[in-house]
Amino acid sequence: MSFKEQIIPEKLPAHIAIIMDGNGRWAMKQGKDRVFGHQHGIGAVRNAAEAAAELGVKYLTVYAFSTENWNRPRMEVDALMSLFVETIEQEQETLKKNNIRLNAIGDLASLPKENYKKLMDAIGRTKDHNRMVLTLAMSYSSRWEILDAVKKILEDYNRKKITADDLTEAYFGLKLTTAGMPDPELLIRTSGESRLSNFLLWQAAYTELYFTSKLWPEFEKEDLYEAIVNYQNRERRFGLTSQQLNR
Ligand code: FPP
Numbered sequence: 009m010s011f012k013e014q015i016i017p018e019k020l021p022a023h024i025a026i027i028m029d030g031n032g033r034w035a036m037k038q039g040k041d042r043v044f045g046h047q048h049g050i051g052a053v054r055n056a057a058e059a060a061a062e063l064g065v066k067y068l069t070v071y072a073f074s075t076e077n078w079n080r081p082r083m084e085v086d087a088l089m090s091l092f093v094e095t096i097e098q099e100q101e102t103l104k105k106n107n108i109r110l111n112a113i114g115d116l117a118s119l120p121k122e123n124y125k126k127l128m129d130a131i132g133r134t135k136d137h138n139r140m141v142l143t144l145a146m147s148y149s150s151r152w153e154i155l156d157a158v159k160k161i162l163e164d165y166n167r168k169k170i171t172a173d174d175l176t177e178a179y180f181g182l183k184l185t186t187a188g189m190p191d192p193e194l195l196i197r198t199s200g201e202s203r204l205s206n207f208l209l210w211q212a213a214y215t216e217l218y219f220t221s222k223l224w225p226e227f228e229k230e231d232l233y234e235a236i237v238n239y240q241n242r243e244r245r246f247g248l249t250s251q252q253l254n255r
Contacts, residue, residue: 011233015063019240021193023067024060024232025208025215028052030199030223037223043087048225050095054102059229061106061140063236067189068142071207075115075149092146093123096130107139113185114148115156141189148185150209157183186211194239196232198224216242 028049035045053070060068073088080088096110103110110131116124127146160183164170170179181187191211195204200221204212218235220227245253 011230011237014237014240015233016240017064020064021236021239022065023069023190023192023194024065024236025069025071025192025195025212026056027071027195027197027205027207028224028227029197029201031225033199034223034225042084043091045223045225046088046091050091052224052227053095054099055229056227056232057108057140057142058102058106059232061108066140067192068140069113069186069189069192069208070142070144071148071205072144073114073146073148074206075147075152076206078118078147089120089123092144093126096127100130100133103134103137103142107137108134109137109141110134111141111143112146113143113153114146115152116146118147143186143189145207149206150204151206153185154210156185180210184210191215193244194218194235196220196235198222198227214244214246216244 031045031049032042033045034048035042038044056070057068072092077088078085102108110133112127112131116127119127127144157180161170161175161180165172186208191213192208192215195208195212195215196218197203198220200219202217202219204217208215216239218238220231220235222231243250243253
């Protein structure tokens with residue numbers, strides 16, 4: 009039976025997050041430069057988005073560019089920025105066909121002005137799509153996001169809009185860039201690395217982590233199905249015991 013056939017629709021994760029890693033290594037393996045790998049990573053994003061939408065996943069969040077990625081060689085950063093804009097414009101048709109709403113999280117103000125504008129335009133064009141939300145994490149890091157949330161909360165506190173007792177997990181969540189989204193049930197990282205690299209640290213408190221040695225440009229629909237089947241075979245206990253869950 010294929011992995012797709014093994015998926016139990018009732019146990020589908022509502023939110024899947026992906027750390028798309030290994031573009032550089034994939035390119036180097038074939039004697040090409042790193043940008044070639046990023047270019048080939050786009051097809052994998054398209055496959056993952058289409059597969060997730062077709063299954064009925066409601067939110068797909070991909071780590072496209074971290075705060076730390078700004079420290080890569082200037083040429084690679086510039087190439088990635090151009091690639092993002094070109095891709096977002098070229099993929100309008102895929103987004104429309106699959107009824108996918110585009111969203112972005114991160115320190116978007118730090119993006120080059122033109123990129124920011126084009127990103128916002130593309131997001132605006134998909135605002136009425138309602139099958140799935142595809143979120144690009146751009147210039148994103150969890151530590152940045154958490155500090156940003158704390159600053160917003162301090163502002164509310166100083167304006168006497170809240171007292172210390174109002175600071176609940178739910179309230180904190182509303183100040184994060186993912187406000188309104190459910191936490192991801194499943195987080196996938198490609199390329200054999202087993203770490204979160206500053207991605208969705210608050211949101212991933214109870215997320216099931218799935219690591220695969222596939223490099224991102226090699227990631228196909230079947231790999232997403234395999235990750236979902238693996239997730240569905242786990243017991244999520246949220247701090248309870250197995251006996252409590254199965255009573
Ligand atoms: C990590 O691989 C990948 C990135 C930093 C960029 C990811 C971007 C894409 C896949 C393009 C997608 C475009 C859109 C619009 C979402 P790496 O360079 O760290 O690989 P390495 O670890 O092998 O060096």
